[in-house]
Amino acid sequence: MKVHKILNNNVLVTVDPSGNEVIIMGRGVGFKKKEGDVIDPSLIEKKFSLSNKEALPRFAELLSEIPIEVVTTSEIIINYAKETLGEKLQDSIYISLTDHIHFAIERHKQGFDIPNGFLWEIKKLYPKEFKIGMHALNIIRDRLKVELPEDEAGFITFHIINAQLNDTMPNIVNMTKIMREILNIVKYHFKFEYDEESLTYQRFITHLKFFAQRILNNSFVASHDVSLYEIVKEKYPTSYQCVKRVDLHLIQQYEHPLTDDESLYLIIHIERLRSELSAHA
Structure with missing residues (x-):
């Protein structure tokens, strides 16, 4: 391997046989080196080759500044x-x-x-x-x-x-806020405490995570099977009423009305939670 670019005495960039840039780290690996010099393999401590080529220059710059x-x-x-x-x-x-x-x-x-x-x-x-x-x-x-x-x-x-x-870090913070709000609406609607160790709760959290991300990205799940939504709405009226409260909150706070498909998924998840907690009450 040969030196392609020197960032400091401990970090340099080389190129692999496929032509991809690789970041090399090691104490003194770049000391008194210049472009084209052979790299001493005994001084190499770490190699980084990121699949995201756009991130590589930023990462290389970061490595040149951090111990x-x-x-x-x-x-x-x-x-x-x-x-x-x-x-x-x-x-x-x-x-x-x-x-x-x-x-x-x-x-x-x-x-x-x-x-x-x-x-x-x-x-x-x-x-x-x-x-x-x-x-x-x-x-x-x-x-x-x-x-x-x-x-x-x-x-x-x-x-x-x-x-x-x-996703972006501000979105993660806002996503967490939306998840907390929905969890509180469901919790106070049914007046129960979550079993945070249950698989049903974990599935609900996973659903809310991606649901909140869609809200922040202003993307909607298109409704396809309206008949199934109508069936579920009639079968689980208490969970449907809870979802209506969630819908009102999302409209007021985020201007994001629930589609029928989004309501359908929420009703099913909430009904599973409600049924499971009722069975253990």
Whole structure:
């Protein structure tokens, strides 16, 4: 491998046999090197080749400014998240999470920790991702000797969710707000407490996550089978009345009236929740 571009003494860019740029990290790997020089393989600590070519220059720039220890720690957290969730995450997380961890550590050292106003909702709505966030704090503590507060586990959770949905961070915050609002409407309509460990609740949360994303992106699910909606509406009148309250709220707050298909899915999910909780009452 030969040097294609030098970012600093520890980070450089090379090109693989297919012509794709690859970022190389290692202490002193770029020291006294110039374009075209052969790279010493013994100095290579990390290689990064992102599938998103647009993200690569931004990631390379970030790596040139952040200590290797922080970058490798972020990568360990990302790999742990991928393994735990069993799914691919968007390449954007390498940029966003690495940058956030570095900034959070610098802020913490200066005694300036930022409280997370959505921490309670994050714990309740994204328990699996939040556990990853908490484990990330342990990884940061063990590797970087910095004890970040629990609020940062919530912020890390947001970055993981963002990489799952490939959405913007402000949208993730707003999405969480919409989910909380709908959950509260259902909860107070039926006057019950959720069983947050149940599979039915988790399915409802997953549905709300993507439903809230559609609202924020102003996309609608077109109605197809009106007859099925009418059947379900008649069969589950109490859940239908609850969905009507959700519909009114969404119109007033987001100018997003529910389509028949969206109402259908909500009625079915809510009825499952109601039936399950009634059976255990």
